[in-house]
Amino acid sequence: MRTQSGLQRARHLVLMPLLGLVPWSLSFADDLLNQAESFVQQGNPLQAFQLLDAQESTRAGDPAFDEAMGRAAFAAHQYTRAVMAWERLVATQPDNAVAQLELARSLHAVGDRKGVLALSEQARARAIPVDAALSIDQFLVSYDRMGHEGRSTWKGHIDVTLARDTNVNAGPDLNAPALSPPGTPPWTLQPGAQAQRASYAALLGNVRGRHVLDSRWSLIGAATAEVRGHSTAGKPYDSDQLDVTAGVAYRVERHEWMLSAQCATYRLDGDTLRNIGGVLGEWIYRIDGFRQWDTFLQVQGLHYPTQGLRDARRTVGGTSYIHVLRNGSLFYAGLYAGHETPRATGVESLGHDLAGLRGGVQWAISTQWAAFTHLNYERRHYGAADPFFGVARRDRQTQWVLGVSWLPAPGWRITPQWALTRNDSTLPITDYDRRIFSVTVRREF
Template sequence: MRLPTRSLALLTLSGLLLGIPAHAAWDASLDQALALTEAGRAQQAFELLEAKEMERSGDPDFDLVLGIAANQAGHYTRAIFALERALMVSPNNARARAELGRALYAVGDNTSAKSMLGQAKAQGIPIEAARTIDQLLQTIDRIESEAGSSTRAYVEAILGHDNNVNSGPTSKVFGLKPIASGFSGLGFQVSGRKAIAPRWSAIGSFGAVSRAHDANALTYDSNQLDASLGASYRAGRNEYTAALQIDNSTIANAPARSGWNITGEWTHRLDAFRQFNAYAQIGQLSYPQKTRNVDRYVFGAAYGQQFRSELSVYASAYLGQEVTSQPGVGHLGHRLVGGRLGMQQPFGSTLALFGALNVEDRRYNGPDPFFLDTRHDQQWGLSAGMHWIPAKAWRITPQWNYLQTVSNISTSSSEKHTLSVSARREF
C-alpha cells in the first residue's frame, strides 16, 4: 500500500530523530518506549508513558520521548502539548523542535510547522535529518500551493420522528394544535475550492434536501435547494472569504420561501487548536405573501478550541434585524440577538459524542394588529447525538433535538422534540 506524501515524510523524519542522547533524568522506561517506537509499536510506547505523564510532566527527556511516541502513534494533539513542555524547559533542544514541527504539520498548521522545522535545522541536527526536514519543507510548500483546490461531496439519508411538524402552539389556540409525524429524507451536497492565484481561491457549493412525512402530515413535505459562490484569500493565519448564497424551499410542492445573502467572513487561526472568526451578512427573504418579505442583517463572532483530551468546544454570539420591505407591516420585522455553545468529544477514531445549546431573543417592531401587543419571542434549543464511523467514508448519526419558543403571543409559543438517525456517504 502506498502511503500519502504527508505520512511518508512524517515517518521518515521520526525515524531519523529517534536516536537521542540520555540525560540525568533518563531511565529504563524511556529506553523501553524508544525501543517500542523503533520496533513499530508506537501505540504501546505511548500508553506506557501516558500512564506516567501526570507524575513526570515537565521533565524534558520524558516529554520528548512521549512526543515522539505520540507522533508515531498519530496522537498529534498530545504530541504538541508534550513537546511544547519540553521546549519550555529546554529551548535549545533541536530534536524536540523538529518533532514539534512534525506534529504541527500533521494537524495542518503549516505556518508554525515551517517555523519550527527551520529553527531545528538552524540549531543543528544530523545531516540525514536535515535533508529530511528540507524535503518536508518542500512538501509543505507544495501542499500550500495546491491547498486552494479540493472537491468534496456527500449523500445522506435520514429517518426520524417529529412531535410538532407544524410548530403548533403549546396550548390549543383557535383550533391549532401540534401535528406529530414520522419523516424520511434524502439530501446531497457538493462543495469545492479552486486555486486561482497563490493566495486566492474560488469557492462554491450546491445542495438539495427533500423530506417526506406520514399521511397525516403530507402538507408539510418539503424540498430545499441552496447554492453559493465566492472567493477566499489566505494570508498566514488569516483567511478572508466573501460569498453569495441563494436558497429556495417549497412545502407540499408550493413555493414557501426564497432568499439570498452576501456573507463576508474573517477567520484567524491562533494556533493548531484555537480559532476565531467574525462575519457580516446582508440579504433578503421573500415569501408568497409579499407583506412578509424582509431585508435581513446579521453580525456575529465565534471562537473554537480543541483541548488535550481532543475535546472540541465552540461558542458564538450574533445580533441583527429583519426589516420589512412593504409599508404598514412593521410588526412582521424584528431585532434579534442569540448565541450558541457546542462540544464534541471523540472516543477513538470511529466514535464521537456531541451536544449543543442555542438561544435567541426576538423583539418585534410594532404591535400585532390582531393581538394588539408587540410580540416578543424567547427561543432555546438543545441537541445531542453521536457520530459513528463504521467504515471509511461512512457516518451514522443518531440525534435528539429539542426546541422551545416562549412568546407573549399565544399562537407563537411552541415546543418540539425530534429524534432521527442519518447515514452519510462522503466522496
C-alpha cells in the same frame, strides 16, 4: 624512501587534527539535539524550534535532526515546518511508525485532510480520534482549507435521515386559546393548526470546495440540496430546498477573508414559499489547525412569492470560536445579533431584532464513538403590536441537541440524536414545544 616517509609524516600531521574534529562535531550535534529536547520538556518549544531552525539548512535529511525538528516545531505550533520535517523522516524511513503518526498529526494540524488520508490506516486512527466526525467543519461548516502544499481541495457528503417529529408544523398545543392575552377577541384554532405529529425521511447532498489560484487567492463554492417527505399527518409540510454559494477568498498567513454571493429557494408542498439572495462576508483567524475564530456579516433579501407583505431584508453578524483538543474532543461557542426589516410599510409587527448565543461540546469516547451536545438560545423582539392580539410579540427560543456519532467504517457516519425546541412567545399561536428524534446515515467523499 626518505621523501615518501616525509610525505606520510606530513599527511599524518594534517589528518590527525581533522580526525579529532569528527567526534567533536558529533558531540556538538548531540548537544544541540539534547538542548532542543530539554527546551521542549521545560515548556519552551519556541526556543527549541529557533535553535534547530538555524541549523536546518545544513542538517536537513539527518534522521535524528528531522525527528527533533518535527517535535519542536509541532510543540511550538509551527505546524507547516513540522510537516516538512516529518515528511523528510518518513521518506528516509518509510517503515517508521512513530514518524508516520507524527506526520499525520501535523497534517491534521494544518488542515490537510487529503494528506492524512494518504497515510496508513493505523497512523490515521492513532492520530485523529473519531477521525472525520471530529472535524471543525462538522460544527462551523466552511470551505475545505488548502493543504500545506497549496493544493485545491473539495469535499462532500450524502445524508439519509429517518425521524419522528412531535410538532412538524411548529403549531401551538390544544390549550393555546386558554393562554390568550387579556382583552384578546374570541378565536379558535383552525383544524390542523395545532401541533401535528409526523414521521419523515430526508435525503440531503452537499458539495463544497476551493480552487486555488495562487498562494493567496482562491475561488470558493458550495451547493446543498435536500428533499423531505412526511407521513400522512405531515404531508402538507413536504419540502425541498436548494442553496448555492460562490465567491472568492484571500488568505495571508493565519487570516482569511471570504466574500460570497448566496441564493436559495425553499418549496413547501410543491409551491415556492421563499427565495433568498444575498452576500456573506467572513473573516477566519486560524490560530492553528486546532483553534479558530470565525466572524461573519450576512445581508439577505427574503422574497415570498405568495405573501409579498412578508418580503424583508435580513442582516446578521456574529463570531464563533472552536477548539479541537489533542485527544479529538472539541468545544465551541458563539454569539450573533441582527434585525429583519419588512420592505412593505405598515407591517412593522413582522420585523424584529434578534440576538443569540450558541455553544457545544463533543467528547471522544473511542476511535469510532463520540457523544455531543449543543445548546442554542435566541431572543426576538418584534417592531410593533400584533394587529389581532394587540400585544408586541416577544420570542425566547431555546434548542437543545443531544446525540452520538458512530464511525462504522472509513467515510461513513451514523448519528442518532434528540433535538428539543422550546419557543416561549407572548403570542399564543407562536408559543410551542417541539421534539425530534432522528437517525442520520452519512457517506462522506
